[in-house]
Amino acid sequence: MAITKLLVANRGEIAVRIIRAARELGLKTVQVHSSADAESLAVRMADEAVLIGPPMASKSYLNIANILKAAADTGADAVHPGYGFLAENADFADAVQAASLCWIGPKGDAIRQMGDKVAARMAAQAAGVPVVPGSDGRIDDPDLARSVAQEIGFPVMIKAAAGGGGRGIRIAHDIEELDRLLPQASAEAKSAFGDGGLYLEKVIERARHIEVQILGDGTRAIHLFERECSLQRRRQKVWEEAPSALLPQAMREKLCASAVALAEAVGYRGAGTLEYLYDDTTGHFYFIEMNTRIQVEHPVTEMITGIDLVRAMIRVCAGEALPFRQQDIRLSGHSIEVRICAEDPAKNFQPGPGTVTDLIVPGGGGVRFDTMLYPGYQVPPFYDSLLGKLIVWDENRAAAITRMARALQELQVGGLPTTKPLHQLLARDPDVQAGNFHTRWLEPWLEQNAHRLGTQENDA
Amino acid sequence: MMTKQILSPLPGTFYRRPSPDQPNFKEVGDTVAVGDVIGLIEVMKSFNEVQADQAGTLTAFVADDEEPVMAGQPLAELG
Numbered sequence: 001m002a003i004t005k006l007l008v009a010n011r012g013e014i015a016v017r018i019i020r021a022a023r024e025l026g027l028k029t030v031q032v033h034s035s036a037d038a039e040s041l042a043v044r045m046a047d048e049a050v051l052i053g054p055p056m057a058s059k060s061y062l063n064i065a066n067i068l069k070a071a072a073d074t075g076a077d078a079v080h081p082g083y084g085f086l087a088e089n090a091d092f093a094d095a096v097q098a099a100s101l102c103w104i105g106p107k108g109d110a111i112r113q114m115g116d117k118v119a120a121r122m123a124a125q126a127a128g129v130p131v132v133p134g135s136d137g138r139i140d141d142p143d144l145a146r147s148v149a150q151e152i153g154f155p156v157m158i159k160a161a162a163g164g165g166g167r168g169i170r171i172a173h174d175i176e177e178l179d180r181l182l183p184q185a186s187a188e189a190k191s192a193f194g195d196g197g198l199y200l201e202k203v204i205e206r207a208r209h210i211e212v213q214i215l216g217d218g219t220r221a222i223h224l225f226e227r228e229c230s231l232q233r234r235r236q237k238v239w240e241e242a243p244s245a246l247l248p249q250a251m252r253e254k255l256c257a258s259a260v261a262l263a264e265a266v267g268y269r270g271a272g273t274l275e276y277l278y279d280d281t282t283g284h285f286y287f288i289e290m291n292t293r294i295q296v297e298h299p300v301t302e303m304i305t306g307i308d309l310v311r312a313m314i315r316v317c318a319g320e321a322l323p324f325r326q327q328d329i330r331l332s333g334h335s336i337e338v339r340i341c342a343e344d345p346a347k348n349f350q351p352g353p354g355t356v357t358d359l360i361v362p363g364g365g366g367v368r369f370d371t372m373l374y375p376g377y378q379v380p381p382f383y384d385s386l387l388g389k390l391i392v393w394d395e396n397r398a399a400a401i402t403r404m405a406r407a408l409q410e411l412q413v414g415g416l417p418t419t420k421p422l423h424q425l426l427a428r429d430p431d432v433q434a435g436n437f438h439t440r441w442l443e444p445w446l447e448q449n450a451h452r453l454g455t456q457e458n459d460a
Numbered sequence: 461m462m463t464k465q466i467l468s469p470l471p472g473t474f475y476r477r478p479s480p481d482q483p484n485f486k487e488v489g490d491t492v493a494v495g496d497v498i499g500l501i502e503v504m505k506s507f508n509e510v511q512a513d514q515a516g517t518l519t520a521f522v523a524d525d526e527e528p529v530m531a532g533q534p535l536a537e538l539g
Contacts, residue, residue: 036528055528056473191481342504351504353471381472382528385504 003078003102003318004028007071008042010082011061013372013388014294015042018080021310030074032067034060036380041372048074055382061085064092068099078102078318084384087293088115104317106216106269106292113266114290118161118199124287127265129258132277132286134201142182145200149178152202158182160189161197171203204286206438207277209237210244212259213301214272215312217322221263223256224305225331227297231426231442233349238419238442239426240297240337242304245397245435246280255285260326262290271298271313277439296339296389299370303335303393334397336404338426340371341385344417345446346454353381357415362407366393366400369411379416387418397435401427421453464514464538465522468529472503474510476525484525486536490518498536501529514538 005028008015019029019042031046036055043049050070053060060066062085071079079096081087087105094108105111114120118138121131133152138161139145149156149172158170158181170185172178182198190196209232213224228244229237243252259274273291278284298309307329316322343349356377361369371388373379379387392407394400405427408420426432431441446453468474476484476499486498492512499510516538523535 056526351506353504381470381503383504 003314005030005047005074005076006078006080006104006314007032007067007074007076007101008046008082009061009067009079010085010087011037011040011042011372011383012386013370014082014296015040016045016372017370018082018310019045021308021314022080024308025311025314027078027314030070030076032061032070034382036382039378041374041377050074055380057085057383064089064095068095068101071096071099071101076101078104078314080104080314081293083293083296088291090115102318104270104314106272107267110266110268111292114272114292116161117159117163117289118197120290121199121287123266124262127258127262129262129274129287130285132201132204132288135199137199138197139199140197142179145178145182145198146175148200149175152200155203157201157203158185159199159201160185160193160195161199162193162195163189204277204279206281206440207279207286208244208246208437209275209439210247210255210278210285211273211275211295212256213295213298213309214259214263214268214274215307215309215316215322215324216263216268216270216272217316217320218267218269219264220322221260221268222322222324222326222329223260224301224307224309224329226252226255227300229297230437230439231432232439233442233446237297238339239423239432240300241397241400242300242335243331244278245437247278248283251278251283251285258287262287268292270317271309280438296386297337299368299389299391300335300337303366303368303391304331304333305329306332333393333395334400335391335393336400337389337391338404338408338423339386339419340388340390340411340413340423341419342379342387342416343385343419345419345422346450347417349419350417351381351385352417353379353385354416355379356413358412359414360410360412362390362410364407366403367391367407368393373413387413387416390423398433401433425449425452463519464516465534466498466510466512466514466536466538468501468523468531468533468535469510470501470503470508471531472501472508472529474523474525474527474529474535475500475502475507476521486518488518488520492516492518492538510535512538 007030029046052066086092090108090111096103186196227242229240231239368391392403519539
């Protein structure tokens with residue numbers, strides 16, 4: 001390989017995951033960290049560690065100058081951004097490359113194109129990928145907005161072209177509301193994202209969230225089938241699977257082919273994900289956005305394909321040609337991931353940082369726990385609440401759910417509240433077992449089941 | 461008379477403003493009633509109000525804006 005020393009510009013479980021992949025590739029690792037993460041597992045595992053700032057992310061994990069200085073000081077020749085923080089920051093990608101370092105991700109311009117929701121929508125349409133019915137591009141003229149809204153039908157979503165992560169979205173149910181919300185939405189987008197550009201999309205009332213994993217080398221791309229992440233709370237995924245619980249095979253082939261077409265059309269390099277809404281009553285699917293990074297839920301794809309995605313993305317971004325052909329990628333069995341977070345489901349998911357007193361990690365066949373926890377580790381309050389991802393694989397979906405329930409029963413994290421009781425209840429729910437859900441299924445379910453979320457079912 | 465203190469209820473990051481483009485909740489010299497919000501603590505990306513549990517006049521902030529704090533750490537003093 002053309003690189004020898006990889007700097008990990010992230011923290012938590014994904015930093016640990018990247019160090020493991022780097023080590024298997026024979027790379028040295030440099031872990032940058034804030035003062036709150038000096039005792040983190042990633043810092044302990046890496047060959048070198050460099051302090052880049054105080055706890056606040058804007059002064060450490062988002063501090064581009066300090067990260068680049070750490071790379072120069074340690075002689076690192078590549079940077080992996082993980083997910084979140086600077087992973088989809090095109091200026092950081094450019095700065096890394098301008099410093100003659102290898103960026104483990106797509107080129108800055110590809111991040112820019114896919115990060116602008118209007119540009120991504122247009123690239124998708126050009127590649128023949130269906131998008132949610134809406135405006136053809138940015139919409140600046142209120143008269144045009146009215147006629148587009150009437151054509152696609154209310155309710156419509158007013159979205160910021162530069163937005164993302166569910167921010168900057170408003171829903172208008174009629175013309176009057178549209179007229180009232182347009183100026184507000186534009187002003188808010190201008191102040192939040194520095195760009196007041198808006199576009200309109202039809203509200204898809206009941207849909208499943210299905211996403212396709214792709215891998216590209218800048219010329220050629222392949223897909224690694226789909227994941228389904230329909231169980232969400234506040235637009236955050238809590239339970240993810242591969243393949244989808246209910247996607248028909250013919251639809252799978254269309255969806256995956258469309259993702260490859262879009263990835264090749266933009267010359268995509270590295271690991272990426274195309275997200276779609278799938279309406280299982282009409283059989284329509286719609287592209288919503290592309291994530292130009294490794295995702296939290298990538299392990300379920302690794303489990304059903306046997307491909308190490310983090311290792312593969314490092315190889316292609318270091319200049320190797322894609323090491324797989326499409327026909328090499330085989331889907332086998334079913335995998336589920338649940339996010340174990342330091343939150344108390346019985347207290348409206350209130351976060352609870354603290355010290356891990358004891359830890360029992362589930363084991364046995366088909367079980368994987370990606371985590372940064374160790375006994376005695378003090379979980380800092382400054383970052384997100386993800387403690388680990390419990391992942392299982394089995395021959396089919398029903399067996400995977402049974403195995404997940406078994407693994408959850410083994411998992412013990414002492415000293416902190418966790419979301420384990422939520423996942424234990426979900427694994428026993430008849431709708432979850434039948435795959436009968438959509439993106440707005442979980443929130444009402446949580447309200448109905450609030451009284452049952454307090455008890456951990458630890459006893460056999 | 462003993463100095464009255466407002467303590468952080470949680471570990472996290474202390475903010476004196478509701479958002480970066482808005483003014484501080486309270487300034488030194490302001491009168492504080494029980495239940496008044498004097499700041500926010502961000503814990504794992506969730507924001508929690510810090511309410512005064514005593515009344516008085518704000519004489520000093522012991523913690524700075526955007527400073528990491530521990531649970532039970534003094535944030536402000538009342539006279």
